[in-house]
Amino acid sequence: MQLIVLAHDIHFLRHLRNDVLRDTHPNDVKCLKLKAVTNRYSSFDDIDMDNECESAYFKSHRLLEEYRAGNATSSMEVARSIRPMLEGYLHRRFPGLINGGLLFGQVIELINNAVTPCPLIFAQNITHELNEINRYAGQYHHDTNPAADQVEVVDSELLSFVDRAVNVVHAGAV
Template sequence: MRKQIDILNIELKKLQIKRTNIRAKKNKTEDEVKKKEYELLMIQNSLEKKATREKIKDIEVGLVELSKKYQDQYLFKINEYLKYFNPSLKLLRLNQYNTKAVYTLEILGYPITNTKIHSLKYSLSEADKSALSISFFFSKLELTPDLNNYTIIIDDPITSFDYSRKSSTINMIYRLSSKVKQIIVLTHDHRFAFDLSKKFSNSSIPCENIKINTNSETSYFQLHNIERENLSGIFKDLTVLNEYILNGAQTDLEKREVIRCIRPVIEGIFRIKYFGIIKQNEWLGDIIEKIRQSTTNTDFYRYKSILNNIIEINDYSKEFHHSNPLYFETPINDYELKSYVNNTLNLIREI
């Protein structure tokens, strides 16, 4: 209905421009016959404008009735969603102005009616403002007819939200996904993106993770392995090494990332196994020294048989460490890298 009103308002503007042009032509001409013709055209124009205004008025009356019919449902839905985010918040109807309803907010049972004294800018936290906004959004969608024809774009829906509110948002998006044609969720929060993706993992609804990457020339979309992105520490580095063995690496930068993971993985396995013995400021070189100086019946003596292998892997990875001034100039042999990664994976099994 609002689209119809917008179209008719555009038509009114066109009629007004047309009337102005007719009047200008009438004022310029000295021909009485022409003046009579222009006067008739202006009368016709007035009738068309009147008919258009009446159409707008009829549609607005229908819109008011429709608005009154759905506003109670809308208010109910908003409050239902608000319960998930903050049960102490509630909306109450205050006044009706044509097609618009004015609401007041109730906080802990106390209506905020005087906005000059109780400004929502200061009465609500950023999280509660976001909760109100997203409750309006989901409520409006739920009452939208033919929702299955819509593509919905949601931009950073969890700003200022704590874990429970993030979880509620994920559940709402998941429920909505079965009712619409497509949902696109934009977010900077990797953990939220991972949890949302995980929600869809056992669903029949397909879900793709895409991230924006950049190079020296432009930005571009790329499929995103979000599960790997949200791994941390040693598990992330182990995944990088394992995926290199399975799929290889396409660029020199990717290969350098593989090499970067070698030493942290070995150090991490030793730290886990000898928690409290290996200090936080001790690295692979220190661990090698502990093995070298170990004696029978000490913790690290059992690794003497593989010490040379650990030293060789350490020396190889040091060549490509960022502390090496020739870090980016050192060429990478793919066959050699694959051999060292395999040695690393075999070594951690022995540790």
């Protein structure tokens, strides 16, 4: 038996693939995408649906973990992924309590100003670390530094701040 499913919605396809994989060996499922080739023709190519569907938070987290593991990616892209990863962590740790339009420094300020019974008080123990990480990572973002593209990334310094950011997420403390 063979089943071929074509769709424009990759999230639907990922859910379908996951449902099929519950009862099927992974080698029995092949996920492909159409890609443009020469002379305006199309061909098939492999697709990693999990990477294609990942949120900005998970993409940032993956980039930082890959960098920590020594898998070289763009140092600038890694530096620019620190804040979105921490913002995503805080949004998931405190759903509905942090407005998505706030800059990272404003999020830290919101946490610092929280009072009981607001659950944000449970993150006040990490705001000093978040501020230090933000001071470093902010230099690579245009919202806080118009010359962000000209800032040199020093890999040893970047690795230190990547480690610190990931440790905040994993430990929930400093």
